[in-house]
Amino acid sequence: MTELSRRHLLAGTALAAAGAAGFALPQVATAAAPQSGQQGPGFYRFKVGDYEVTAVNDGTWYRKLDASFVRNAELPDVQKALEAAFLPTDVVPIPFTTLLINTGSKLVALDTGTGGVLTGMAPQSGTYAANLAAAGIDPKTVDAIYISHFHPDHINGIKGKDGGLFFPNASINVPEPEWAFWMDDGNMSRAPEAAQGSFKNARRVFDDIAGKVQRFAPGKEVEPGIMSIAAHGHTPGHTAFSVHSGNKSFLYIADATNNPWLFVRNPTWQAIFDADGNKAAETRKMLLDRAAADKMLTHGYHWPFPASGYITRTASGYELVPKMWSPTL
Amino acid sequence: MTELSRRHLLAGTALAAAGAAGFALPQVATAAAPQSGQQGPGFYRFKVGDYEVTAVNDGTWYRKLDASFVRNAELPDVQKALEAAFLPTDVVPIPFTTLLINTGSKLVALDTGTGGVLTGMAPQSGTYAANLAAAGIDPKTVDAIYISHFHPDHINGIKGKDGGLFFPNASINVPEPEWAFWMDDGNMSRAPEAAQGSFKNARRVFDDIAGKVQRFAPGKEVEPGIMSIAAHGHTPGHTAFSVHSGNKSFLYIADATNNPWLFVRNPTWQAIFDADGNKAAETRKMLLDRAAADKMLTHGYHWPFPASGYITRTASGYELVPKMWSPTL
Numbered sequence: 314m315t316e317l318s319r320r321h322l323l324a325g326t327a328l329a330a331a332g333a334a335g336f337a338l339p340q341v342a343t344a345a346a347p348q349s350g351q352q353g354p355g356f357y358r359f360k361v362g363d364y365e366v367t368a369v370n371d372g373t374w375y376r377k378l379d380a381s382f383v384r385n386a387e388l389p390d391v392q393k394a395l396e397a398a399f400l401p402t403d404v405v406p407i408p409f410t411t412l413l414i415n416t417g418s419k420l421v422a423l424d425t426g427t428g429g430v431l432t433g434m435a436p437q438s439g440t441y442a443a444n445l446a447a448a449g450i451d452p453k454t455v456d457a458i459y460i461s462h463f464h465p466d467h468i469n470g471i472k473g474k475d476g477g478l479f480f481p482n483a484s485i486n487v488p489e490p491e492w493a494f495w496m497d498d499g500n501m502s503r504a505p506e507a508a509q510g511s512f513k514n515a516r517r518v519f520d521d522i523a524g525k526v527q528r529f530a531p532g533k534e535v536e537p538g539i540m541s542i543a544a545h546g547h548t549p550g551h552t553a554f555s556v557h558s559g560n561k562s563f564l565y566i567a568d569a570t571n572n573p574w575l576f577v578r579n580p581t582w583q584a585i586f587d588a589d590g591n592k593a594a595e596t597r598k599m600l601l602d603r604a605a606a607d608k609m610l611t612h613g614y615h616w617p618f619p620a621s622g623y624i625t626r627t628a629s630g631y632e633l634v635p636k637m638w639s640p641t642l
Numbered sequence: 643m644t645e646l647s648r649r650h651l652l653a654g655t656a657l658a659a660a661g662a663a664g665f666a667l668p669q670v671a672t673a674a675a676p677q678s679g680q681q682g683p684g685f686y687r688f689k690v691g692d693y694e695v696t697a698v699n700d701g702t703w704y705r706k707l708d709a710s711f712v713r714n715a716e717l718p719d720v721q722k723a724l725e726a727a728f729l730p731t732d733v734v735p736i737p738f739t740t741l742l743i744n745t746g747s748k749l750v751a752l753d754t755g756t757g758g759v760l761t762g763m764a765p766q767s768g769t770y771a772a773n774l775a776a777a778g779i780d781p782k783t784v785d786a787i788y789i790s791h792f793h794p795d796h797i798n799g800i801k802g803k804d805g806g807l808f809f810p811n812a813s814i815n816v817p818e819p820e821w822a823f824w825m826d827d828g829n830m831s832r833a834p835e836a837a838q839g840s841f842k843n844a845r846r847v848f849d850d851i852a853g854k855v856q857r858f859a860p861g862k863e864v865e866p867g868i869m870s871i872a873a874h875g876h877t878p879g880h881t882a883f884s885v886h887s888g889n890k891s892f893l894y895i896a897d898a899t900n901n902p903w904l905f906v907r908n909p910t911w912q913a914i915f916d917a918d919g920n921k922a923a924e925t926r927k928m929l930l931d932r933a934a935a936d937k938m939l940t941h942g943y944h945w946p947f948p949a950s951g952y953i954t955r956t957a958s959g960y961e962l963v964p965k966m967w968s969p970t971l
Contacts, residue, residue: 346749346783348694352969353685353777358678365677372969399937399952399963406966420675437970448682454675608728618967623728634728635964637735638947640681640701641766 354447355410355440357619360642361610362558364416364538369444370618371409371426371470374435378405383575384583384590391575391582398574405572409438409466410620412565412612413445414539414556419456421536422480423554423565424614425470441470442479455480459535460487461567461614462548463495464586465514472518486535489528490543491550492519508588544569544600546593547586553600555609564611566600569593571615573633577601580630601631610636683776684739684769686948689971690939691887693745693867698773699947700738700755700799703764707734712904713912713919720904720911727903734901738767738795739949741894741941742774743868743885748785750865751809752883752894753943754799770799771808784809788864789816790896790943791877792824792844793915800847807851815864818857819872820879821848837917873898873929875922876915882929884938893940895929898922900944902962906930909959930960939965 355370378395380388382405392402400406412423429439445452458480461467473479494500496519501512519526529535531543531552544553547568556563570576571584580597583590604611604624612621613633622635684699707724709717711734721731729735741752758768774781787809790796802808823829825848830841848855858864860872860881873882876897885892899905900913909926912919933940933953941950942962951964 345747345785346744346779348744348746349687349696349778350694350971351778352687352971353683355967355969356682358681365679367678370967370969397954397963398966400966406968408967408969415675415677417677418674440969449678449680450675456674617964618969625726634726635946637727637729638684638699638737639735639766640684640699640737640769640947642679642681 355444355618356448357621357638358448358642359610359621359636359639360561361414361556361563362538362561364414364556364558365642366556366563367413367415367448367450368612368619368621369411369413369426369441369448369450370620371411371441371444371466372435372438373406373408374431374438374466375404375406376435378403381585384585384587386579386582394575394578400574405575406617407572407615408618408620409441410612410614410616410618411441411470413450413455416537416539416558419536420450420454421539422455422458422483424461424467424567425458425479427466428469428472428479429474430469431465438466442473452480453482455483457484457486457536459529459539459541459554460485460491461553461565462488462551463491463515464511464548464568467567467614468515468518471522478522484527485522485525486527486529488541488550488552489530490545491548491552492526492528494549542600544596546589546591546596548588551593551596562607562609564600564604564609565614566604566611567614569597569600570613573613573616577613577624577631577633578627578629602626605631684773684947685777686950686967687777687971688939688950688965688968689890690743690885690892691867691890693743693885693887694971695885695892696742696744696777696779697941697948697950698740698742698755698770698777698779699949700740700770700773700795701764701767702735702737703760703767703795704733704735705764707732710914713914713916715908715911723904723907729903734904735946736764736901736944737947737949738770739941739943739945739947740770740799742779742784745866745868745887748865749779749783750868751784751787751812753790753796753896754787754808756795757798757801757808758803759798760794767795771802781809782811784812786813786815786865788858788868788870788883789814789820790882790894791817791880792820793840793877793897794843796896796943797844797847800851813856814851814854815856815858817870817879817881818859819874820877820881821855821857823878871929873925875918875920875925877917880922880925891936891938893929893933893938894943895933895940896943898926898929899942902942902945906942906953906960906962907956907958931955934960 357368414421426441432439495515531541538557540555542553554565587593622633625632686697743750755770761768824844860870867886869884871882883894916922951962954961
C-alpha cells in the first residue's frame with residue numbers, strides 16, 4: 314500500500330497550479346463542458362404518516378459575526394463553536410427553510426420565507442419561489458398559511474415582491490399574542506431603535522390585508538393533525554407546531570434555536586434576535602427535551618437544509634443528528 | 643409559556659386519526675393539491691478552488707442487516723451504532739454518490755454508479771442518469787472516467803442498461819492492480835462463491851471494451867490537479883483520489899468506509915465487502931487520519947448524500963461532520 318504522504322498532497326497542489334496555468338493552452342481535443350455555477354434545487358420531501366412534508370429552502374444569510382451576536386458568550390467561544398463545525402469564524406450562516414404539509418386534503422404552509430425582499434442584507438436569500446416551483450408546488454394550491462412569529466424572514470413571503478398575495482387562495486393565520494405585540498402602536502413607540510424595522514415591516518405586510526388575517530391562540534389544533542404550541546421568548550408570541558399522522562409525529566420548532574452548532578450545542582446561549590433571552594432559553598430547553606425524549610423528527614427554521622433531524626442530550630447541551638437524505642419518500 | 647406536555651402530543655395523535663378519517667369527507671371547498679410522492683433531484687455542487695464538483699446520487703441500497711455484515715463486531719453493537727444515528731436496526735442504508743469534476747478544461751467522472759442494473763437487489767438505486775440530467779450534464783460531454791475499484795456499484799454505470807457506453811466520448815481509466823486482480827481467470831477460479839458475481843460482472847462490463855480501457859498505477863497525477871492514491875484493502879487495487887485547485891484540496895476515499903455511523907465511528911470494524919479486512923482497516927485509518935490532520939473536505943461513496951464532510955478524531959475513532967448545504971457555489 315502506497316502511503317498517502319503530505320508530499321503527495323503538496324505535489325498535487327503544485328501540479329494543480331500547473332494545471333491552472335494550462336487553461337490558456339488546453340491539451341484536449343474535446344470541447345470543455347462549461348461549469349454550471351448553479352446549485353441544485355433546495356427542496357426535500359419526506360412522509361410523516363400519511364402526510365407529505367416538503368421542506369423548501371429560501372437561501373442563507375451569512376451574517377457578519379461580532380461580539381453582539383451571542384449576548385451571553387465570549388466571542389472566542391462562539392468562534393470555537395463555529396470552528397468545530399468546520400465553518401468560517403467571521404460569519405454565522407443562518408439558513409431559511411420553510412415547510413409545506415400536504416395532509417391529503419389540505420396544503421398547509423408553515424412560515425413563508427423572506428419574499429425575496431431581504432437580498433440587500435442577505436444576497437444569498439430569496440430562492441423560495443424558485444425552489445417551490447422546482448418542487449412542483451403552485452402557490453395557488455396552498456390552502457392555509459400558519460406563521461410562527463413576525464420576524465421578516467418568516468412573514469415577508471406572504472406577499473410577493475410586487476406586494477400582492479403570493480398564496481392568493483390561502484387563509485392567513487397568525488399567533489394572537491404575536492399580532493397583539495407587533496401591531497400595538499404603544500409597543501412600537503417604546504421599542505428600541507433596533508426593533509423598529511420589524512414593527513414597520515409587520516405593518517407593511519399586514520396593514521392592507523388585516524381583514525384577511527385570522528388569529529389563533531397557540532396551544533390548540535389548528536388543522537387536522539397540526540397542533541400549535543406556545544413557544545414564547547424568541548418573540549412574545551413565538552409559536553411552534555407539531556404534526557401528527559397515524560403513529561408518526563414531527564416537531565417544527567421554528568426559531569427556538571438559531572444556528573444549531575451554537576444554540577443546540579449551547580442551549581443557554583442567547584442570540585441577539587431573542588426578545589426575552591431567558592424565556593427563549595427556557596423554551597428552547599423545553600422543546601429540545603421533548604424532541605430528545607420522544608425521539609421526534611424535528612425541524613429548525615435556521616438549521617442546515619434540509620433542516621430536519623433528531624436531538625440527543627449531551628453533557629453540556631444537545632446534539633443535532635441530521636436526518637439521512639433518502640432518494641424516495 | 644404553555645407547557646408542551648405529553649398530553650398535547652397524544653391529543654395530536656388522536657386528532658390526527660380523526661383527520662385521517664376525514665379523508666373521505668373533505669371539509670374544505672378548495673381542491674386538494676395531490677401529494678407528489680417524488681423526492682427532489684439528488685445532485686449537489688461545490689467548488690474546490692477553480693474546479694466545480696458535482697456530487698450525483700445513484701440511490702440507496704437498504705441492505706438487510708445480519709451478523710455477517712460486520713465481520714468483527716457483535717450484531718447488537720452494530721444495531722446500537724445504527725440506533726445512535728436514529729436509523730432502523732434491521733437494514734443498513736448504503737447510499738451511492740458519485741462525483742464529476744469540471745476542471746474548466748475537462749469533465750472527469752470519478753466512478754459511474756450502478757448503471758441501473760442493480761435494482762433487483764436495491765430497488766431504490768439506479769437514479770444516476772436522471773440526477774445527472776437534472777444537474778444539466780450530458781454524458782457525451784464527460785471527457786474521462788476514473789474508477790476506484792471493480793465492485794458493480796462503481797463500474798456498472800460505464801455502460802447503460804442497453805449495454806452501450808453511457809459516456810461515449812470518455813476515456814476509461816482503471817487502477818492497474820484492480821484490472822490485474824479481477825480479470826485474471828486463475829483468481830476467479832480460486833475465488834469463493836460469494837465473489838464469483840463480481841468477477842463475472844467485471845467481464846460483462848469490460849470484455850468487449852477491453853481495447854478502450856487504460857490502466858494507471860495508483861500514486862500519480864491522472865489529470866491536472868487530480869491525484870490517484872493507492873488505498874488497497876477493500877479490494878486489491880482499491881484507489882482513492884485527491885483533487886487540488888489553487889490552495890484548496892478535496893479527498894475522495896471511495897469505499898475506504900461504508901456507512902459512516904458504523905465504520906467512521908468504529909474504524910476497526912470490517913465490512914463483509916472488504917476483501918482484506920486488516921488492510922482495509924489500515925487504509926481507512928491512513929485516509930481518515932490525513933483528512934483530520936489536513937482538515938480536508940472529504941467524500942465517501944457510501945456516506946449520506948451529498949456525501950461530503952470533514953473528519954474529526956474521537957477517543958474511539960472518528961466523527962463525520964457533514965458539509966453544510968449551501969444555496970450557492
